[in-house]
Amino acid sequence: MAEPEHTLERHVSTVEERDEEELGQFGYKQELRRDWGLAHNFGISFSIISVITGITTLFQYGLNTGGPGVMSVGWIVVSFFTMFVALGMAEIVSAIPTAGGPYYWAALLAPPKHSAFASWITGWFNLLGQVAVTTGISFGLAGLISTTATVKSSYTPTPGKTIGIYAAVLISHGVVNTFGVHVLRYLNNTSILLHSAGVTSLAIAVLAKAPTHQSAKFVFATFYDGTGDPGWSVRASPAYVACCGALMSQYTLTGFDASAHLSEETRKASWSAPIGVISSVGFSSLFGFFVILSFLFSIQDFDNTVTGGTFDQPVLQIFADVFGDDGAVVLMCLIMICVWHCGLFSLTSNSRMMFAFSRDGGIPNFFHKVDDKFRSPVRTVWLAAFLAFLLSLPSLGSSVAFAAATSIATIGLYISYGIPILIGLIYAREFNARKGPFNLGIFSRPVALVACCWIGFITIIFCLPTANPVTTQTLNYTVVAVGIIAAFSLTAWVTWAHRWFVGPVRELEEAAALGVDITVPGELEKAEAAVNSTPPEKAVSD
Numbered sequence: 381m382a383e384p385e386h387t388l389e390r391h392v393s394t395v396e397e398r399d400e401e402e403l404g405q406f407g408y409k410q411e412l413r414r415d416w417g418l419a420h421n422f423g424i425s426f427s428i429i430s431v432i433t434g435i436t437t438l439f440q441y442g443l444n445t446g447g448p449g450v451m452s453v454g455w456i457v458v459s460f461f462t463m464f465v466a467l468g469m470a471e472i473v474s475a476i477p478t479a480g481g482p483y484y485w486a487a488l489l490a491p492p493k494h495s496a497f498a499s500w501i502t503g504w505f506n507l508l509g510q511v512a513v514t515t516g517i518s519f520g521l522a523g524l525i526s527t528t529a530t531v532k533s534s535y536t537p538t539p540g541k542t543i544g545i546y547a548a549v550l551i552s553h554g555v556v557n558t559f560g561v562h563v564l565r566y567l568n569n570t571s572i573l574l575h576s577a578g579v580t581s582l583a584i585a586v587l588a589k590a591p592t593h594q595s596a597k598f599v600f601a602t603f604y605d606g607t608g609d610p611g612w613s614v615r616a617s618p619a620y621v622a623c624c625g626a627l628m629s630q631y632t633l634t635g636f637d638a639s640a641h642l643s644e645e646t647r648k649a650s651w652s653a654p655i656g657v658i659s660s661v662g663f664s665s666l667f668g669f670f671v672i673l674s675f676l677f678s679i680q681d682f683d684n685t686v687t688g689g690t691f692d693q694p695v696l697q698i699f700a701d702v703f704g705d706d707g708a709v710v711l712m713c714l715i716m717i718c719v720w721h722c723g724l725f726s727l728t729s730n731s732r733m734m735f736a737f738s739r740d741g742g743i744p745n746f747f748h749k750v751d752d753k754f755r756s757p758v759r760t761v762w763l764a765a766f767l768a769f770l771l772s773l774p775s776l777g778s779s780v781a782f783a784a785a786t787s788i789a790t791i792g793l794y795i796s797y798g799i800p801i802l803i804g805l806i807y808a809r810e811f812n813a814r815k816g817p818f819n820l821g822i823f824s825r826p827v828a829l830v831a832c833c834w835i836g837f838i839t840i841i842f843c844l845p846t847a848n849p850v851t852t853q854t855l856n857y858t859v860v861a862v863g864i865i866a867a868f869s870l871t872a873w874v875t876w877a878h879r880w881f882v883g884p885v886r887e888l889e890e891a892a893a894l895g896v897d898i899t900v901p902g903e904l905e906k907a908e909a910a911v912n913s914t915p916p917e918k919a920v921s922d
Contacts, residue, residue, distance in 0.1 A: 434632025
């Protein structure tokens with residue numbers, strides 16, 4: 381017997397009221413449209429991780445920095461340790477499901493006297509990582525478009541042309557994001573289908589059609605150092621090259637904090653968001669391993685492929701060797717559609733983080749604005765697009781700019797993931813008191829410890845040079861970008877930010893001082909407006 385329509389409406393209303401009440405307990409009213417389910421929340425992280433994006437755009441980097449053995453075995457190792465980070469994050473987002481994500485978690489988990497500082501530092505590293513990952517994805521797409529355009533044409537890619545294509549890609553993402561999450565939800569469904577069925581079909585087709593296949597020994601045990609003459613395996617050690625080569629895998633498995641940033645738009649967020657985080661990493665690990673194996677086993681001429689071949693893009697060369705030029709273009713178009721969706725949702729996640737950070741005073745309040753018609757933070761959408769464009773400009777004069785952008789994204793995001801996990805590890809008793817429905821129990825602290833150690837390791841490794849000799853053209857400027865953010869955020873805090881940035885926790889204290897029920901959306905804002913509009917004389921007499 382079908383459930384009466386009025387009962388269903390009441391159930392939906394009750395779920396929405398619970399979500400708004402839970403958000404209100406953290407001091408916020410419901411401003412963004414909450415119409416995402418578990419599948420949608422999983423889908424946006426799955427789309428941003430987008431294994432086909434990271435693998436395709438960094439495949440040449442992987443071949444030259446360790447070769448097939450490091451790419452295949454490295455993927456397994458990185459996936460294993462990334463799952464520890466995902467589990468630690470999932471436990472936290474279950475307890476604190478807000479759009480601010482890592483910087484808000486840091487604020488609530490840290491002791492009150494360090495709350496604002498922890499929030500400030502985490503927020504800036506997360507902002508850096510979010511911008512850099514958008515750059516890496518969309519700039520990678522621009523590179524794929526430029527390269528594919530050379531097939532059967534006289535088109536010659538240049539850094540300037542690629543930047544122009546990149547600008548057009550960012551504009552397309554900005555325009556779509558401007559129309560709000562209602563449109564994005566349907567594109568998200570398309571993206572899930574493309575990244576699952578589409579990518580799986582592509583990988584199977586490559587394996588099935590390949591004239592010959594490489595041996596398992598080639599795929600799992602071949603080491604190649606193309607980092608210079610001599611390479612870093614000679615100047616340092618093969619282990620050094622192998623560690624640096626892990627960037628392809630680790631960069632690919634980033635962005636799963638999107639499930640947290642979209643939690644204010646997700647129903648039953650305290651359960652849906654953590655499951656979205658874990659499942660997106662788990663499924664991406666499996667899909668990615670299959671894609672890597674299909675590409676590596678299908679290489680026809682390694683010496684030609686490792687240099688990029690005729691097209692200066694090894695994946696395109698593999699496709700051309702297997703399917704011919706026409707088939708290669710078709711498959712590259714499928715990949716580029718997947719990468720476009722990945723960049724689209726990266727900008728979505730980026731804009732939500734900036735919206736939340738502005739709401740709490742981390743960046744100017746001008747950006748804390750939701751469009752009344754589309755219920756979308758339009759100002760932060762275009763701020764994110766603009767900053768992502770700026771980060772790509774070094775590519776005009778650097779041959780390793782793209783690899784550096786991916787390193788910046790990886791380090792920035794993982795540092796912001798690690799700070800709240802570390803705080804929860806140190807202040808475990810306070811964290812245990814506020815845990816949500818997703819709870820690791822006795823495994824909570826061991827998981828957090830492994831996650832923090834892994835983040836510390838990759839933060840050091842991905843700042844190291846990967847090309848020899850090191851010149852102005854080959855310098856890994858990751859350490860410069862990360863250093864600038866670290867120096868800026870610390871200096872700003874010491875000199876002036878500590879005077880006014882109080883972090884999100886102060887919202888709760890303010891509500892208590894005004895005698896406002898924080899669980900009622902909008903009540904705090906009304907009380908503040910009433911206080912601000914009250915004449916000083918009347919306030920004194922009262």
